[in-house]
Amino acid sequence: MRSVIPAPLRRTLALIDLREHRLLIIVGLLALIGDVAFRILEPWPMKIAVDTVTRALGADIAVATGTPEDVTTTLVMWALILAGIVAGRAVCNYISTIAFAKTGVKVVTRLRTRVFDHIQSLSLQYHSRASIGDTSQRLVGDMGRLQEVAVTAGLPLIGNLATVVVLFIVVMVLNPVLSLVVVATAALYLLISSVAAPQITAASRATRKGEGRLVGDAAEALAAIRVVQAYGLEDTIASSFAAGNQKALTANIRARRLAARLERSTDVLVGLATAVVLGFGGWQVMQGMMTPGDIVLFMMYLKTAMKPLRDMAKYTGRIARAQASGERIADLMDEPVDIADPAEPRDMIGVEGTVTYDRISARDGHGRPLFTDLGLTIPAGQRVGLLGPSGAGKSTLAGYLVRLADVDTGAVRLDHYDTRDVRRDELRQQVSILFQESVLFATTVRENIRYGRLTATDDEVIDAARRAGAHDFIMALPDGYDSVLGNRGDTLSGGQRQRLAIARSMVRDSAVVVLDEPTTGLDPASRALVEESLHELTRGRTTLAITHDISMIRSLDRLLWLEDGQIVEDGTPAELLTDPDTRISAWARTQEDAVHQKELL
Structure with a gap:
């Protein structure tokens, strides 16, 4: 595991303690499982309805055993089933979203308290060289970013990965040939992501460091505002601030551009995969190897499988930015506490003052x-x-x-x-x-x-x-x-x-x-x-x-x-x-x- 997970992400994850929130996480994961199950079931009413209508129009296709012969009854029944499936998925999605959001807020709140306690325990020698503004930025701004990688983006990725795996198994059973499209798309995404993610992390790290220096400069200038105004240093300080601001802006734009490139590359992959499935699946329908409902089912599964890839592309940028923030917080937590309490302290009684x-x-x-x-x-x-x-x-x-x-x-x-x-x-x-x-x-x-x-x-x-x-x-x-x-x-x-x-x-x-x-x-x-x-x-x-x-x-x-x-x-x-x-x-x-x-x- 340590060799698979990058070192920056390992340091970030090491900061997060989820043990106190097991119940919320279990509820969220169960709701995610329900969400995945409903996603798998959702296309089936559409498949059956399409096949029923196609057969009613005179096409010679096989229809699943047990389907009612009355078209209207069939369509109404499966429409109601589809509505129930969609409602169930919405409920599960809502529960998982709330559970993970609450977990994320609680985790970050507790971590922020830990970090602040650690900062207060550091020696005066550390505080004399550290920037108050940069330390504050880590405590507030970086902590908010870390919430994304902690739970808001991290745990839903589990559901997305589970969806991809389950759907791959389902489509492999339904149509082994077309399932290769899903495999090829996922492989290409992982290849592109493996190249883009480190670049996004590096750019995000530079952004966060630049923003930290910027906050430090602003805090220093505002703390000395009397001297700045008395000596007419406004333009000098403003020029220095503007230069730092421009550096942070350049790094931020690069990080955003790389993240956007990954997301759009994923969109292109999804579009190509959809085109291949539509063309080859249509040919199989014409050859009598699939029913029209089967291709509708497969297309919906493909869309459902591609959504997690889109989400992972979107979250990759967020997680990369959060990794950079997590590293900065980890660096702060790694600062040694020089002045610590003894393991077995003595009680002070009746102190006179010698x-x-x-x-x-x-x-x-x-x-x-x-x-x-x-x-x-x-x-x-x-x-x-x-x-x-x-x-x-x-x-x-x-x-x-x-x-x-x-x-x-x-x-x-x-x-x-x-x-x-x-x-x-x-x-x-x-x-x-x-x-x-x-x-x-x-x-x-x-x-x-x-x-x-x-x-x-x-x-x-x-x-x-x-x-x-x-x-x-x-x-x-x-x-x-x-x-x-x-x-x-x-x-x-x-x-x-x-x-x-x-x-x-x-x-x-x-x-x-x-x-x-x-x-x-x-x-x-x-x-x-x-x-x-x-x-x-x-x-x-x-x-x-x-x-x-x-x-x-x-x-x-x-x-x-x-x-x-x-x-x-x-x-x-x-x-x-x-x-x-x-x-x-x-x-x-x-x-x-x-x-x-x-x-x-």
Whole structure:
């Protein structure tokens, strides 16, 4: 089987799990069997009626035993039988169509959930290099295409193949000579299809990749629309988008042209087969070897047999396009999950917040040493500032706490728990991270705060907002806590967004707080309000603050200077800021000079 099915199709089919939908599939297949049976029976009333009328007109032909001699009675009876057969086939076809459609929707819905869960489990290193637009295209656009190959086109092909096989057996019994026409037509179709299908798949793959890049470019441009408009880059971006659009268009046209060529080639084959059967069958009727009803029967069987070939030609293009989409989804699912939960996780109980980096070593994304045998302990409740030159790994060091990345050697511990020995969700519940860019979601203010802890009550949400200094401006919004925020909260000021993020961290009520440049980019008035909220957030909690804010640094318990993979300075703000020979004091003087220059301007 593996040698017969092409590798791209194997990868696509491997994504599809039909086990949960056995009942629907069985119902659909039974209905397909009924459809095939009715297709076989459908021409017989026509044959008998034609033979009966022909004999009544005086032709000397044999009529099947048991046929009533009264022509009118015969025609009425077989007309009613034909109506019943057609109705039965319509019912079976309807049932199979609905069953397969429901199966396809359910399969793709479940697969989309699996893919999305997998995407969320991938490391930040993957997300930093992947295009958001292309990933979204795979999750939505490619998934829709995959539905066609999964069930909508795939399972009906079983019925079509069954129809061809059964009809071949029937016509072989009826007329072995004419049955060779069906065999020759099917063989020629398979030959043409074997050549066209790989070409269609290749063109479809190029189309989907081009469309993925196109969506990525559009998402990137729209995300940076302020910069695009501010720098007058509309024409430049539009030209780049148009070039990508033209590439995708060219590949799409090629795929469509190849699919149309296969379909029309099949139509020509069917036409030639019909002509041969009509000519040779007519000659056999003249020779008395067949009745007029027999040739009508054979022609209808030929038409019925050729329809699956037409359908297969039509579905070949769809399946080829779906294969290309399936490959893209399979590539995504093949991305390894670098950060996984342990097989037997420990339960975290009574976490107080002591953070320990036990002789850790790690490399950056380019394989260069980042930390070398670094050791650090932060007692529970201590507020620590982490400073150092750009690229020293400050944010990465903080990210180890919640396993946004893992160290190569050594261990990171929260209290006595190794972060790799516990579940990620349980570990992350113990840590609140406040980033420089406060990320808000397009939902209500209340839900944005509640994302810190989904079980938080409305009273707890409001209390967190009050403590974060956000309650007053929230109440000034049109619908208060039920106001729906725009994209990423852009309808709010930077300070307001940050205070909502602080309220979200307060609701989380975690033992450890990580502050990653939370006041950068804020004006002095907003910074003062945010710093007041941050002081409330970090009170009594272990805090790791990455910041360039001098006023915040002075209020911390301890300062660390990270450089060349090591902690090279460690002490209180009073010690390190007053000693002129320390790196931290030199850095502080530079910061103060920069602030002074801004004030003069």
